Amino acid sequence: MKNKEKILRYLSGEMNKREIEQFEKEKTRSGELKKDFDKTIDLISQVQSLSDVEVNDAYFTGIIPKIKNRIEKSGRKKKVYRYSYATALLLIVLAGIYISINKNNGEILTETQMEKIINGEIPNELITDVLSTETIDLKDAEIKMDDFNFTEDYFKCFTESDFILFFNSLPDEELNELSDYLKKTKKL
Amino acid sequence: MAEEKDEILIERFLEGDERAFNEIVIRYRKKIYWHARRMLGNHLDADDVTQEVLVQVYNKLKTFKFNSSLYTWIFKITSRKCLNKIKKNNIKKFFSLDDEHTEFLRTNVDIVKSFEDKEKLNRLNDVLNGISARQKEVFLLKRFEGMSYKEISEITGKSIGALKASYHFALKKILEKMENEE
Helix, strand or coil, X not given: CCCHHHHHHHHHCCCCHHHHHHHHHHHHHCHHHHHHHHHHHHHHHHHHHCCCCCECCHHHHCHHHHHHHHHHHHHHHHHXXXXXXXXXXXXXXXXXXXXXXXXXXXXXXXXXXXXHHHCCCCCCHHHHCCCCCCECCHHHHCCCHHHXXXXXXXXXXXXXXXXXXXXXXXXXXXXXXXXXXXXXCCCC | CCCCCHHHHHHHHHCCCHHHHHHHHHHHHHHHHHHHHHHHCCHHHHHHHHHHHHHHHHXXXXXXXXXXXXXXXXXHHHHHHHHHHHHHHHHHHHCCCCCHHXXXXXXXXXCXXXXXXXXXXXXXXXXXXXXXXXXXXXXXXXXXXXXCHHHHXXXXXXXXXXXXHHHHHHHHHHXXXXXHHC
């Protein structure tokens, strides 16, 4: 087909107003363009007619109950999912609470112990009363004891978990001081 | 009795009238099915998409914003479902995940009554198979649904210029195939 591209541009709406006018004028004048154009339209109609078929209409009448059934099922599924998520979440929370309570058992410092720490006394019971056995290597930390008014013996009996608890109880000023010191010595 | 407007049906449905949804289904079921059927090429997938679309319409109708017509909104859902189905089928084919039973159902279960009509639809599939899913979609919406580029743009999210180019390319390929078969 000689005029194919032109016809395709016309049918696709890619021509501007002037081009459309020109095309339509040419179509009335030129027998060949008219012939090609009619043939194209005929082919498109043929494609469209391939879909004109007779079907079993019972399928369409039966679609509503199918959909209602699917909606009901999906609603039930959603409910089941929602309950499953809620149960799973509850279990996770309960497990979290259980673990945190058990983890702290035997590690939480009593008020007396804290007082002893603050007063610089060594609470001996801490040595046997902890779950974690990792001790902080003071030589590695290179912390000058004089800066913090704690004796080296005091830290020796300290475990990592004790340190974290103690560290959390430090007043802001001391905490900043410690942080600055560690930054200075490039530990942080 | 004159047909109620889509907007009125939606309002009735939102007020809890389930019969309004049935009327929406009756109004659009064939359009959805046939678009899916032409896109996917078989009854089994078209049926699945039709049901999925209508279930989604039921579930999402309360969020319908009236920014577009119900017709374009439904076609937007249908279009997305069809393209997803094509992608899923391609992936399944790539990994050979479809069993023989599904393949058998796909070729043999149909609502088309006569053998001649089945042949006609097979020929349509054959003609449309030479173009990409996106181009096929533009061609079908324009030629079979009689939609304007503006409406197709609302459905596909593509610019009108891009749609014109897609339609041009689709038409060219389809005509070539038809000419070769003549």
